[in-house]
Amino acid sequence: MQGIPENPYSAPQSALVESTDTQALSIEAALARGYDFNIGDVVNESWQRVKGSKGMIIGAMLVYAVASQTLGLLFGFVFGLIGALGGDVMAAVLPIVGGLIASGLCASLLGGIYLLGIRQAAGQPLNFNEVFANFGLFVPLFILSILMAVLIYVGFFLLLLPGIYLGVAYLLALPLAVERKLSPWQALEASRKAISQRWFKVFGLMLVLSLIMMVSAIPLGIGLVWTFPMFIIAVGILYRTIFGVLPPPQ
Template sequence: MTTNSTNNNPYSAPQSDLELDNSQGKVPSISEALSRGYDFAIGEVLSEAWSKVSGSKGTIIGAALLTFVLMWVASFIAGLISSLIGIASPGLGIATELTLEIITGALIAPVIAGLFLIGMHRSANYPIRFNMIFDFVNKAVPLLLGYLLMNLVIFVPAALLVGLAAVLGLPIGVLFLAIAIAVIYATYLSVAYIFTLPLMAERDLSPWQALETSRKAVSQRWGKVFAVLILIYLFMLLSVFTLFIGLIWTIPLALIALGIVYRTIFGVLPPTH
């Protein structure tokens, strides 16, 4: 009789609750992911992410460097063209600059979604490629719209609240209160919307569906997701004091850690190619 050595062997290594158990069936649907609930230990997320850095540094750093180069080139070209046109016609230059910013955003949004995908696939032990950052170029328009909508929802109400308090000449105490509310509001949504782009890219959700799905899911454990993001930021900041050499480890750690959190909430669809 065949036995399951993983379950019966008392000396086998314990499995992390964060690991995607593919043997239990398919990845949950969005509605199932939102209704089933989830939890994770921050230390386990970072520990697992660190264990997966080995063997993936080259791919992830290559993808990150290529992303940086693309962002720099796009920004440089956009600024150069808008400046040249602006010299001849200031009004046209402003319109062109806005158009080029939209084009630049269309390039950046799918690339960022691709970076998320690399971290997600590494978290689920799927193969990764540095050129996965181009996997969602065909979704540039909806990803751009999602990016713009996300920023509008986060920053416009916050800016209006502070601006209104300032324009009305309200007492300084009220102004500070408005600023505090705006910061809390923007911080909450910035964290809650963290998975908007990968949800649009991987699950083909519309911009608003992705925003709401990410918000509802992250809000269940908002404090822990926020803590993971803060720790990632601190690790990246500390890398500065190593002459940026530490980024070789902290960039993969950051992407994989976010991938693990995403996997814990939604699961990761297997690669199709």
């Protein structure tokens, strides 16, 4: 009979997970319209969306961890040796420089991990190959990583508070660079302007997620298998809330 649902007594679907606005906006439109979110809702939704994405995100993170640790040790040793021969100042500074370079070289992998979180937040299909799909953006992502780290370090060295502000404000810079292909400075500024609209709430979200991850790591770090993907997806939900998400590549 027309007009009668197949199962009128079925449980309603969770609006939190099923009803999401993923329409991509231009950066200008996203910044102009404003946005808001509830920390509890983001945490709850990100936890629900861990199912079906946990293995892929953890696998991508293991690839990133191996690459970043290997490069970090290599550059740390080389720059540390050079610094030891050049005096106390160089011995203190060059290992930091080596770490920055190692992080920059792995920025494309980290961007791919964030992209998985964005895809899951938007309900789009996940593809592990997307973790490695950003090597064409290697140079701009490398520059973005170095520039962001330098600006945050400078902020910490000056008065501490500017460093904390930028550390939160630049949260979406790398996701913007890989999902919207923005230049390093465009990505940094778009992220800063967007998050500054709700900076304290975003800071609160990051604080809650960090505490959850810290607690989950107590039993031999086993809980991180669930809470790290949850963190990545939460960043994806925040990104989706502000900018929307482009359709995945065919």
